[in-house]
Amino acid sequence: MADIIATNETILVVGGGISGMTAALEAAEYGKQVILVEKEAGVGGRVSKLYKYFPKLCHPTCGQEINQRRIKMNPNVRLMTMTEVTEVSGEEGNYSVTLKTSPRYVNNNCTACGDCANAVEAEFDDEMNYGLGKRKGAYLPSRMSFPQQYVLDPRIIGTPDANAAKEACKYDAIDLDMQEESTSITVGAIVWATGWQPYDANKIQPYGYDRFDNVITSVEFERLMDPHGPTGGKLLRPSDGKEAKNIAFIQCAGSRDRNHLKHCSRICCMASLKQTTYVRERYGDDGKSTIYYIDIRAIDRIDNFFQNVKADETVTFIKSKVANIVENKENKNPVLRGVNTEGYDRYENEHDLVVLAVGMQPSVPAGDFPMNVVVNEHGFIEEDESNGGIFAAGCSADALDVNRAVQSATASALRAIQVVNRVAGTEG
Amino acid sequence: MSNLNQTMVEKYRNDFLNEVRANVEEGDWVNMCMQCGVCAGSCPLGPYWEHPPQEIFMMIRAGKREEVLTSTSMWMCTSCYNCIARCPRELPITHIMHGLAHYADRLGLAPKEQPTRKFANKFWDNLTKKGRVNELKLGLALYFMNGFMEGIKVAMANQKLGLNMIKTKRMNPMEIIGGHGVKDTSGLHAILKKAREIELAKAEEFKG
Numbered sequence: 001m002a003d004i005i006a007t008n009e010t011i012l013v014v015g016g017g018i019s020g021m022t023a024a025l026e027a028a029e030y031g032k033q034v035i036l037v038e039k040e041a042g043v044g045g046r047v048s049k050l051y052k053y054f055p056k057l058c059h060p061t062c063g064q065e066i067n068q069r070r071i072k073m074n075p076n077v078r079l080m081t082m083t084e085v086t087e088v089s090g091e092e093g094n095y096s097v098t099l100k101t102s103p104r105y106v107n108n109n110c111t112a113c114g115d116c117a118n119a120v121e122a123e124f125d126d127e128m129n130y131g132l133g134k135r136k137g138a139y140l141p142s143r144m145s146f147p148q149q150y151v152l153d154p155r156i157i158g159t160p161d162a163n164a165a166k167e168a169c170k171y172d173a174i175d176l177d178m179q180e181e182s183t184s185i186t187v188g189a190i191v192w193a194t195g196w197q198p199y200d201a202n203k204i205q206p207y208g209y210d211r212f213d214n215v216i217t218s219v220e221f222e223r224l225m226d227p228h229g230p231t232g233g234k235l236l237r238p239s240d241g242k243e244a245k246n247i248a249f250i251q252c253a254g255s256r257d258r259n260h261l262k263h264c265s266r267i268c269c270m271a272s273l274k275q276t277t278y279v280r281e282r283y284g285d286d287g288k289s290t291i292y293y294i295d296i297r298a299i300d301r302i303d304n305f306f307q308n309v310k311a312d313e314t315v316t317f318i319k320s321k322v323a324n325i326v327e328n329k330e331n332k333n334p335v336l337r338g339v340n341t342e343g344y345d346r347y348e349n350e351h352d353l354v355v356l357a358v359g360m361q362p363s364v365p366a367g368d369f370p371m372n373v374v375v376n377e378h379g380f381i382e383e384d385e386s387n388g389g390i391f392a393a394g395c396s397a398d399a400l401d402v403n404r405a406v407q408s409a410t411a412s413a414l415r416a417i418q419v420v421n422r423v424a425g426t427e428g
Numbered sequence: 429m430s431n432l433n434q435t436m437v438e439k440y441r442n443d444f445l446n447e448v449r450a451n452v453e454e455g456d457w458v459n460m461c462m463q464c465g466v467c468a469g470s471c472p473l474g475p476y477w478e479h480p481p482q483e484i485f486m487m488i489r490a491g492k493r494e495e496v497l498t499s500t501s502m503w504m505c506t507s508c509y510n511c512i513a514r515c516p517r518e519l520p521i522t523h524i525m526h527g528l529a530h531y532a533d534r535l536g537l538a539p540k541e542q543p544t545r546k547f548a549n550k551f552w553d554n555l556t557k558k559g560r561v562n563e564l565k566l567g568l569a570l571y572f573m574n575g576f577m578e579g580i581k582v583a584m585a586n587q588k589l590g591l592n593m594i595k596t597k598r599m600n601p602m603e604i605i606g607g608h609g610v611k612d613t614s615g616l617h618a619i620l621k622k623a624r625e626i627e628l629a630k631a632e633e634f635k636g
Contacts, residue, residue, distance in 0.1 A: 206470075206514060252464075257516035294464045323469025323514065338469030344483050346468075346475060 006035055006185040008094045008423050011416045013037070013191045014085050017045020018402055019394025019409040020193035021067045026413035027191075028076035032420060035185065036071070037083040037099060040127075042145035043068065045195055047402060049128060049142075051225035051278065054270055055302065055403045061144055068146040081147065086182075088190065088371035092389035093423045095187050103178035105152035105162075110173040112140055112148045119168035120161045124153055126230070129223045132238075133230030138165045143228055152176075188423045189389040189416035192373070192381060193409060196395035199254035199261055199359040206324035207253065207356060213239035214334050215325060215354045217253075218271050225278050235282055237353045239332040244353035245286060247279055248336055250322050251293040255359035263378045265399045268357035269297045273309045275355065280314060290316045290351065292336065318347070325354060360399040389419040430536035437493075444493040450634035453527030453627075457519045461485040467511035467521050477501045481511060481521050484528070497537040502529040503544040546573055558609025559616045564599060565607065 006012075009032070013024040016038030024036040036043075047053055048060045071077050080101060087098040106116075122137035137156035140148070150173075156162050157176065166174040198219050201209035209215045214237045227233035237244040249272040254260040273296075276289040296317070298306035309315055323338040334354045339346050362379040369375070373392070374384035380399070381392035393412035394405035440447035448455040461482060468480030479487060479501045487496050505525040512522055529545070532538040538545050547570065554566045571586075572579030583590075593599040610616055 252516070256462075258518045259514070259516065294462060319465075320469065321464035321466040321516070323466050339465045339474070339480060339482070341463050341465040341468075341482065344468070344480065 006033065006187055008186050008188040009033065009420045010035060010185070010187045011189050011191060011413075011420055012085075012095070012097060012185070012187040013193060013393075015045070015193035015195055015394075015396070016040070016043035016079070016081070017193060017195045017394065018047040018063075018067075019195065019396075019405045020045070020191070021071065022406045022409035023191040023193055023393045023413040023416070024077050025067065025070050025074065026410050027417055028074045029070070030413075030417055032076065032417055034077045035080065035187065036077055037080045037085065039082070039084050041081050041104065041141045041149075041151040042147065043071070043079065043081070044142065044144060044146070046219075048144060049130070049219065049222060051222045051229075052274065053402050054274065055401075057274065057277075064144055064146075068144075071146070079147070082151075083183075085370050088390075090186075092419055093188050095190060095389065097185050097187055097190070099183040099185065101181045101183065103154070103180060104149070105154075105157065105174060105176055105178050106150050107173055107175050107178075108149070109171040110149040111171055112145075112150060113170070114140070114150075115168040115170065116150055116152075116165035116174060119164040120156060121164075122153070122156050122159065122161050124155065129230045130217075130220050132220055132223055137161050149173075189391070189419035190371075191391050191393050191409070191412045191416050192396050193393040193412075194363045194396050196360045196399070197363045199265075199361050201253065201356050201358050203260060204254055204356070207250065207322070207354075208325050208327070208334075209356060212325065212327045212332070212334055212354075213237070214244070214327075214332055214352065215356065217356050217358045218249075218268065218275065219358065221275055221278075221355045225282075235279070235353070242352075245279075245283055246288045246350075246352045247290070248334070248349070248351040248354045249275060249289065249291045249357055250336075250354060251291065251296075251357050252321060253356035253358050256294065261359040261361055261378065263359075263399060264297060265359035266297065266299070267360060267399065267401045269293070270299075270302060270305070270401065272355070272357045273298065273306055276309055276312065276315045280312065285314060288314055288316070290318060290349070292318050292320055292322050292338070294319070294321050318349075320347075360395060362396055364396070389416070391415045433535040433537060436535065442491055444491045444496070445489050446634075446636050447493070448488050448528070448531075449636065451631045452524065452531045454520045454523045455527055455531075457524060458485050458488050460517050460519055462517060464516060466514050466516065467519075470510045470514050472508060472510065473504050473506060477504050481525060484525075494537075496528070497532040497535060498539060499532075500539050500542050502526070502532070503538070503542045505529075543573075556616070556620060558607060558613055560607070560609050562603050562607040564601070564603040 011027045011032050011034050013020050013036045016036055021043055024034045028034045044064055048064055050060055052059055082104055083099050083101040086100045088095055090096045116138040117136040120136050120138040123134040125131040126133045126135040128142045137153045138150055140150050162176055198217055201217050223229040224231050224235050235244050255265040272291055279287040279289045318340050319342045320338045320340045322336050325334050325336055328335055333350045336349045366375040366379045373387050373390055374382040376382050381396050391412035393409040397408055448458055463482055465482050468482045474480055478499055502525040507522050509522055550569045555561050571582045594601055
């Protein structure tokens with residue numbers, strides 16, 4: 001990777017999700033040199049795994065396509081995929097950064113024809129679908145992948161599958177000798193946009209995510225709706241593959257709970273409200289959604305959305321934090337138990353499928369950062385002078401929806417631009 | 429109305445929440461409840477409670493003094509700790525329930541015939557006398573809890589069990605006269621007196 005030229009006027013953006021892409025593009029379109037590193041094989045992050053996203057309920061393919069095109073067209077952005085930051089030293093205006101790039105085993109000759117995938121037999125859990133489906137050992141991470149290139153799973157390297165893939169390729173695009181590479185660069189400012197991960201639902205023991213097939217998480221539910229997802233866009237429940245029509249959504253699954261995440265994850269109320277519209281989209285009046293909540297936190301202008309969902313007769317709201325879930329052994333239906341705090345009525349409600357609106361926690365646990373940054377009690381990066389030229393964007397800064405994540409990314413890009421401008425002597 | 433009850437009513441007027449916060453063990457936590465209902469749903473005896481914990485907390489805030497303190501609800505708590513384990517705000521719900529029950533009893537408002545209350549008082553009196561539980565006396569006190577004839581009946585029914593326990597040295601019939609205790613009984617009583625003083629002083633110091 002000797003062709004990467006970075007100076008202390010370059011901005012490094014870590015993470016190629018919606019926040020990272022936005023920050024990188026804002027800075028690059030302003031005219032700054034940007035290096036965008038992404039750990040996965042393609043950009044897009046969590047948003048690309050959604051069926052639709054706020055604020056406009058677009059399919060991610062739409063917003064994604066625009067961003068990918070902007071990256072492609074802009075010579076100021078250098079995208080490095082399968083790359084992680086391992087070390088950061090130095091100070092504002094002059095950071096030395098070590099990057100580690102894992103081998104893709106596929107070079108730029110790839111046309112994404114898919115012949116290698118056909119030749120390979122090994123299958124693995126599909127990360128794109130949170131493990132709900134399988135993918136081949138040679139795969140395109142998603143249909144929207146950018147760069148549009150296949151990847152070989154390192155687990156097939158050294159097996160006959162790897163050679164089969166190489167032989168199947170008509171373009172000489174597979175290079176089984178690729179090695180992990182380390183790159184050292186100098187940059188002036190860093191935008192940290194490593195995003196979030198869903199809270200581990202196994203830890204919420206009373207809800208039995210680990211014990212009951214028909215208890216899934218909100219991120220998995222998004223994948224069920226995707227026409228190219230594991231169920232071809234049908235809301236099929238995991239236990240028997242039957243259509244789930246009576247669906248419960250449990251709010252604050254792991255959030256606002258001192259036993260789990262102390263903070264309000266902010267997106268889950270809107271996510272569940274949105275997902276009730278999926279149920280309507282699939283079944284019309286035949287579907288049934290029930291939301292169990294402590295209080296609905298539909299923030300500012302999207303309150304309209306809440307009002308619309310409330311008006312939908314197929315959606316019921318029950319003000320209660322569900323105490324526990326048991327399984328009806330006969331039909332594997334989850335049975336929710338608790339007390340409705342409006343009237344103190346005890347309930348025992350059976351549903352086809354339960355969706356846990358899991359909380360948002362930072363992808364990088366506090367203490368695992370390769371640099372010194374101030375992290376708050378929830379693990380999000382605080383705005384602090386001692387962070388120097390390192391600025392958090394999107395969900396590494398707080399639990400944010402797409403709208404706010406993008407705003408946060410733009411703000412961070414602006415701060416990074418100010419730093420490199422100072423370095424260039426054009427400001428201050 | 430007991431004197432203490434009269435005093436408390438006058439002292440706190442309509443501010444039952446602060447009365448609880450000041451006088452009930454862990455009562456200050458009542459403020460922290462966010463009414464999610466997980467304690468009520470998690471209680472194994474929940475269906476038998478007049479008012480589940482989360483409802484009690486709301487009633488305290490709403491100033492329903494009489495209804496809360498005369499309720500049998502908090503006497504139903506078996507200390508299984510399910511509510512504490514699940515409470516998203518880590519309220520020590522079990523302890524608050526016992527605190528409320530104890531306070532209601534001190535004021536003389538607790539339901540007289542509530543069996544848990546009766547047993548708790550008998551146990552406490554038995555224990556604090558000598559610092560050791562006198563099982564023979566406690567057992568007999570329980571037999572006669574519901575009247576003399578009833579007591580004779582229960583005692584006769586358990587006669588064989590009692591004799592077997594004596595035979596296997598699980599029970600000492602001599603306990604009926606005096607019974608064993610800690611070495612320093614007056615020291616123990618001094619400790620309990622001091623504890624009560626601290627408890628009362630804490631309530632007095634409470635600023636809200």
